Amino acid sequence: MDRKRTALTVAAAGTAAGVAGLVLIASPAGADETPPVLPPVSAEALVQSVIQADVPALAGAVELRNDIGLPIPGLPQATGDNVARVYTDGNGRGRISLKQGSGERTFVQDGTTTWLWNSANRSVTKFTGGEDKDGKDTADKLSDPATAAREVVELIKKDSTVAVDGTARVADRPVYQLVLTPKPTERTLLREVRVSIDSQTRVPLRLEVLANGQSEPALRIGFTEFSTGAQDPALFTFTPPAGVKVTEGAAKDKGAKADQESLFKSANLKIVGEGWDTVATGQVPAALLSAQIPQSGERAAADVTSLLKRLGKEVNGPFGTGYVISTKVGTALVTTDGRVAVGAVPQQVLIDALGQK
Amino acid sequence: MSTLVVRRAPITRVLRSELRMVLRRPRTLIGLGLLALVPVLMGIGIAIATANGEEGGAEGLAALVIGNGMLLPIFALSIAMAMLLPLTGAMLAADALAGESAHGTLRGMLMAPVGRGRLLAVKAFGVASVTLIAVLLMALTGIISGVLLLGGDGMLTASGTSLPFLDALGRVLITALYVTLQVWALAAVALAVSAFTEHPLIVVVVSLGLVIVSGVLAAIPALDWLDPVLVTTSWDAVSEVVRDPIEWGPLVEGGLRALCYLVIGGSIAYSRMLTRDG
Incomplete structure (x- = not known):
C-alpha cells in the first residue's frame, strides 16, 4: 500500500536525520582537517x-x-x-x-x-x-x-x-x-x-x-x-556579595608557608638524577602511615597502609618492603618504614634511587 | 445548505478546544497543582533548615539557594527535571494518543476527514503547551515562594556575582525555556510510543524506563562514547544558567540534542499515525 510506504519513508528519514544530528553534535568540529600551512620555524x-x-x-x-x-x-x-x-x-x-x-x-x-x-x-x-x-x-x-x-x-x-x-x-x-x-x-x-x-x-x-x-x-x-x-x-572586578564572609588570605598564607617549610625539612626531600628520570625521594613520618583517613559516606575509616595495599602492589628488595603505585605516566614507591620515591620512571629506577641514600 | 461543502475548522479553534480538553482532565489539574507546590515545599524546607542553622553539607546549587530566593525556581526546576517533569510529559503524551485509543475515541478521529498529520499536530500541541504551562507555573510559584521565604534581592550566581532582579528574572526564563525543550524531547519519544499502543501505562513505563536506563548508561565510564546520544545527557546543563557570564555552549548543545529527539519522536509518531486504523 502506498500509504504504508510513505509511513516507512517518513519514519526512516526522520530517525536517520535525528540520529545523524545527535552524532554530529558529538563529533568535534575540524577533527579531520588538514594541518594549516605555516612558515617553517626553528x-x-x-x-x-x-x-x-x-x-x-x-x-x-x-x-x-x-x-x-x-x-x-x-x-x-x-x-x-x-x-x-x-x-x-x-x-x-x-x-x-x-x-x-x-x-x-x-x-x-x-x-x-x-x-x-x-x-x-x-x-x-x-x-x-x-x-x-x-x-x-x-x-x-x-x-x-x-x-x-x-x-x-x-x-x-x-x-x-x-x-x-x-x-x-x-x-x-x-x-x-x-x-x-x-x-x-x-x-x-x-x-x-x-x-x-x-x-x-x-x-x-x-x-x-x-x-x-x-x-x-x-x-x-x-x-x-x-x-x-x-x-x-x-x-x-569582584565585589563580595552581601552577607558573605570575606577572609584575608595573606596572613594565613604566611603560616602555611612556615608549615610547608618545616614539612619539607622533616620530609628530607632529595632529588636523584636529572632530566626525564629525575626521582624525588623523601621521608614521611611513620605516624602518617597508620593515620586514619576519614571516609565519606558509610564506609569505615581506613588507615593509610591499608589504602596503599589496596592501590599498590607489594614489592620486596634491598630497601625492605614497600608498595608500588603505578600509573601510565609515573610510579611511586612507599616503603613500610616511610621512605617515598616518586618519578616519571619505571619501578626499578625508584628502587635504585632509594638505594643511593 | 444545499451543497455539501467540507470546511475545515479554523486551526486556532481546534487547538483551543484540544487545550481545554487536556486541561479539563482531573489528573492534569492535580499534576499541575502538585508541580506548582514543589518549589513552595522546597522553599519551606530550606527556610526551616536555615533557621536551624544547618547550612553545611549542601552541594552545588543547594548550597547557593540559601537566602537567595531568585535561585529557588531554577533549583526547583533542575530537581524536577530529574523525574517529575519527564513523568508529566510522558503522562500527557500517553493520554494524547494511547489514552484516546483506550477510550475508543481515537477511532472516531481517525475516521473523520481530517489529515493524520493535522491530528498529530493538534495532539502534540496539547502535550507541548501543557508542559510549558507546568514549567512556567513552577517558575512562578518558585519566584514567589523564593522571594517571600528565602528573601534576597536579585540573584547570587555561582560565579560569586550579584545580578539585579530583572537579570535574575531573565535567567529564570531561560531555565524555564530550556527545561521545557528538554521535556518536549522526551514527550516526543513518548508520543511515538503512544502512537503504537492503546495502553497509556506502557507509554509512561517506556518513557521513564528510557530516562532511568539513560541515567544508568551515563554512569558507566566504559560507555562514555554513548553519552552524546542519550536523551538525559544535557539535562545537567541547566546549571550553566547560574554562572556569570552565562556559558551558552552547553545550553545550545542541549537544545540541539533535544531538537534531534523531537525530529526522531515526531517522525516515528507521524509514520505510525499514517497507517493506524484505530
Missing part, C-alpha cells in the same frame, strides 16, 4: 617567540583530559571539554572560573587584589599584593628573551630532543607543535611531551603528555575555545 626561534610574547587580552575555555589512572591532587577531578574559563585583559588582570559540578570556584585578579570565590561554601578569600615579587624575579630573568630561549633549549637538549613537528589546529587556531622527546638513555615512562603554540600570538594553547605504549595522551590540558580581543572590564 625550535629555538619558536621558544624565543614564546618567551618574548606578551599575553594579549583573551577569553578561552579550557579542557582537561586525564587518562593517568589516578586522580591528581590539586587539579579539578572532572575530566571534560570544559573545566575552566579563562579571561585576561593582557595587563595583568584576569579571571579564572573552575567548574565544580554545578558550583564554581572563581579567581579574580583585579590589578591590586586577588579574590577567590568558592560557591560550595560561599566563601571569599582576599589576597592583597605580596605575590608580585616572584613575578618580578622571573621577569628580570626573562628580560633578554634570546639568551633565555637559548638557555632553556640547551637545558632541555641535555636530556631530550627538541623539534618542531609540523602544524595542527587547536581551538580552531593554527599552531606549531613543539615536541620534546627523551633521549634513548633516559629511563622514563614518558614517550613525549607535545606543546602546541599559537602561530599568531605565540601563546601555548595545549600541553599533551604521552606515555610509552599509549596512542592517546595520558594528560591533555588546553584550550577548546580561544579568542583574542578586548574583554568586558566588569569581568576583572
Whole structure:
C-alpha cells in the first residue's frame, strides 16, 4: 500500500536525520582537517617567540583530559571539554572560573587584589599584593628573551630532543607543535611531551603528555575555545556579595608557608638524577602511615597502609618492603618504614634511587 | 445548505478546544497543582533548615539557594527535571494518543476527514503547551515562594556575582525555556510510543524506563562514547544558567540534542499515525 510506504519513508528519514544530528553534535568540529600551512620555524626561534610574547587580552575555555589512572591532587577531578574559563585583559588582570559540578570556584585578579570565590561554601578569600615579587624575579630573568630561549633549549637538549613537528589546529587556531622527546638513555615512562603554540600570538594553547605504549595522551590540558580581543572590564572586578564572609588570605598564607617549610625539612626531600628520570625521594613520618583517613559516606575509616595495599602492589628488595603505585605516566614507591620515591620512571629506577641514600 | 461543502475548522479553534480538553482532565489539574507546590515545599524546607542553622553539607546549587530566593525556581526546576517533569510529559503524551485509543475515541478521529498529520499536530500541541504551562507555573510559584521565604534581592550566581532582579528574572526564563525543550524531547519519544499502543501505562513505563536506563548508561565510564546520544545527557546543563557570564555552549548543545529527539519522536509518531486504523 502506498500509504504504508510513505509511513516507512517518513519514519526512516526522520530517525536517520535525528540520529545523524545527535552524532554530529558529538563529533568535534575540524577533527579531520588538514594541518594549516605555516612558515617553517626553528625550535629555538619558536621558544624565543614564546618567551618574548606578551599575553594579549583573551577569553578561552579550557579542557582537561586525564587518562593517568589516578586522580591528581590539586587539579579539578572532572575530566571534560570544559573545566575552566579563562579571561585576561593582557595587563595583568584576569579571571579564572573552575567548574565544580554545578558550583564554581572563581579567581579574580583585579590589578591590586586577588579574590577567590568558592560557591560550595560561599566563601571569599582576599589576597592583597605580596605575590608580585616572584613575578618580578622571573621577569628580570626573562628580560633578554634570546639568551633565555637559548638557555632553556640547551637545558632541555641535555636530556631530550627538541623539534618542531609540523602544524595542527587547536581551538580552531593554527599552531606549531613543539615536541620534546627523551633521549634513548633516559629511563622514563614518558614517550613525549607535545606543546602546541599559537602561530599568531605565540601563546601555548595545549600541553599533551604521552606515555610509552599509549596512542592517546595520558594528560591533555588546553584550550577548546580561544579568542583574542578586548574583554568586558566588569569581568576583572569582584565585589563580595552581601552577607558573605570575606577572609584575608595573606596572613594565613604566611603560616602555611612556615608549615610547608618545616614539612619539607622533616620530609628530607632529595632529588636523584636529572632530566626525564629525575626521582624525588623523601621521608614521611611513620605516624602518617597508620593515620586514619576519614571516609565519606558509610564506609569505615581506613588507615593509610591499608589504602596503599589496596592501590599498590607489594614489592620486596634491598630497601625492605614497600608498595608500588603505578600509573601510565609515573610510579611511586612507599616503603613500610616511610621512605617515598616518586618519578616519571619505571619501578626499578625508584628502587635504585632509594638505594643511593 | 444545499451543497455539501467540507470546511475545515479554523486551526486556532481546534487547538483551543484540544487545550481545554487536556486541561479539563482531573489528573492534569492535580499534576499541575502538585508541580506548582514543589518549589513552595522546597522553599519551606530550606527556610526551616536555615533557621536551624544547618547550612553545611549542601552541594552545588543547594548550597547557593540559601537566602537567595531568585535561585529557588531554577533549583526547583533542575530537581524536577530529574523525574517529575519527564513523568508529566510522558503522562500527557500517553493520554494524547494511547489514552484516546483506550477510550475508543481515537477511532472516531481517525475516521473523520481530517489529515493524520493535522491530528498529530493538534495532539502534540496539547502535550507541548501543557508542559510549558507546568514549567512556567513552577517558575512562578518558585519566584514567589523564593522571594517571600528565602528573601534576597536579585540573584547570587555561582560565579560569586550579584545580578539585579530583572537579570535574575531573565535567567529564570531561560531555565524555564530550556527545561521545557528538554521535556518536549522526551514527550516526543513518548508520543511515538503512544502512537503504537492503546495502553497509556506502557507509554509512561517506556518513557521513564528510557530516562532511568539513560541515567544508568551515563554512569558507566566504559560507555562514555554513548553519552552524546542519550536523551538525559544535557539535562545537567541547566546549571550553566547560574554562572556569570552565562556559558551558552552547553545550553545550545542541549537544545540541539533535544531538537534531534523531537525530529526522531515526531517522525516515528507521524509514520505510525499514517497507517493506524484505530
